[in-house]
């Protein structure tokens with residue numbers, strides 16, 4: 109793997125294409141085995157730093173997807189009977205294996221998605237924390253019990269698996285998001301069909317190998333690949349009980365509507381527009397460093413990227429400072445150690461971002477740092493966009509309304525905290541927001557009045573650790589139960605309540621059937 113990284117960083121595009129060949133195919137994963145697809149529809153998998161084809165991803169056929177679901181159905185019969193301790197121990201082993209292979213997993217992400225190696229490691233680690241959370245299933249899956257709820261009567265509840273579940277995951281966190289899903293679904297006794305992003309499925313396949321090594325039995329988790337057809341297959345298949353989705357708005361709404369119409373439980377995390385409010389009393393250096401990292405890290409391809417900075421009052425004097433910090437960021441291929449910003453996932457993603465920067469200029473904003481013409485020496489074909497800062501942004505502008513998903517920071521200036529709160533509450537999305545201040549009273553006012561699911565106080569990307577749930581709200585989420593935390597396991601289980609009655613007196617010969625609805629005392 110490392111030698112391949114070295115090869116790619118030194119060879120020209122033409123020769124490395126020959127060296128790697130474009131014939132390598134990504135396999136399906138069914139019954140714990142890699143399976144070559146028989147499809148005739150293939151998607152090129154490219155390295156975003158060079159745009160050369162590194163493998164081909166199949167669009168699985170209907171029969172192959174059906175086989176994956178059948179395999180999950182078969183496996184469910186015995187997996188649901190395993191003890192909680194067995195499943196929990198499997199997760200313990202899985203977490204150790206992921207930690208063992210952390211570097212390899214991260215390298216695969218960097219090659220297929222482009223982000224820097226430390227960022228890719230972060231992707232794996234944040235997923236690993238959900239595996240660790242799954243290790244406390246015995247506590248998380250506890251039911252409730254109430255003896256003597258009525259005379260001689262007790263009621264208790266059980267959290268039971270729901271059956272075959274499905275996960276559809278986005279390109280931007282190819283390890284973390286599958287790990288939000290299958291460990292929790294499996295530890296609750298379900299089986300799962302995963303459909304990773306067709307743009308970077310490699311690391312998900314590596315996780316499947318590790319799950320097998322950890323002792324996950326055949327068929328308990330299967331992988332299919334594809335685009336629209338596979339998504340619709342999952343929404344329509346009658347044997348799939350629940351769908352977890354993370355990705356774009358359009359896909360998320362479609363999956364929610366189509367899946368729930370077919371009677372499935374759906375949790376759907378979608379688009380975002382996250383605002384960071386900078387108060388004049390904030391600690392200047394820390395705030396500007398955090399803001400720079402949260403806006404430009406992962407080239408802005410995070411739904412939790414802090415893409416809109418709201419400078420309140422006097423804090424606007426710091427705008428030149430953030431400009432200086434952004435100018436110093438190094439744009440280069442993800443596998444070089446001093447890179448800050450890697451390429452975007454695809455030429456289409458790059459063109460979209462360039463279009464949004466253009467629209468800002470046309471609509472009267474000031475692009476004070478323009479990364480549109482960014483070229484990385486030796487990688488002229490890569491999807492690079494340099495750090496970009498747009499000031500004078502108004503809520504009516506396209507660059508404000510759309511989720512940019514690139515290394516672009518929009519700056520809005522307001523006079524007061526309440527104006528900032530108003531602005532944020534009017535935005536349709538409710539994924540995350542942050543305030544930078546040294547004043548507890550300001551922070552509390554913000555927390556109380558802001559209508560967003562995840563709030564950071566001096567924390568730019570307030571994604572909670574898995575003891576809590578990921579609580580994006582409003583336009584950022586549809587469904588009933590959030591991802592991970594207690595809600596995550598509630599999503600993957602159904603409640604059953606048992607009410608039992610053991611009469612203390614023996615029935616007397618005079619006892620008669622009582623036909624009135626029991627009032628229970």
Ligand SMILES: *[C@@H]1O[C@H](CO)[C@@H](O)[C@H](O)[C@H]1NC(C)=O
Pocket residue numbers: 185186189
């Ligand atoms: C799982 O347990 C149920 C109920 O005890 C039983 O009917 C079923 O046969 C078991 N499945 C397997 C594969 O052992």
Ligand SMILES: *[C@@H]1O[C@H](CO)[C@@H](O)[C@H](O)[C@H]1NC(C)=O
Pocket residue numbers: 255256260
């Ligand atoms: C339930 O009530 C009975 C008396 O009706 C009592 O003897 C028993 O201890 C109670 N059980 C619990 C667990 O409270």
Ligand SMILES: *[C@@H]1O[C@H](CO)[C@@H](O)[C@H](O)[C@H]1NC(C)=O
Pocket residue numbers: 109112162216219220310311313314
């Ligand atoms: C990533 O992992 C997959 C699955 O193991 C493998 O087929 C692929 O070659 C790896 N990609 C790179 C760029 O190393």
Ligand SMILES: *[C@@H]1O[C@H](CO)[C@@H](O)[C@H](O)[C@H]1NC(C)=O
Pocket residue numbers: 354355376377378379380410411412413539579580581584585
């Ligand atoms: C918010 O951001 C996260 C993390 O980047 C992303 O996965 C998710 O889809 C977004 N939407 C919601 C509902 O929070």
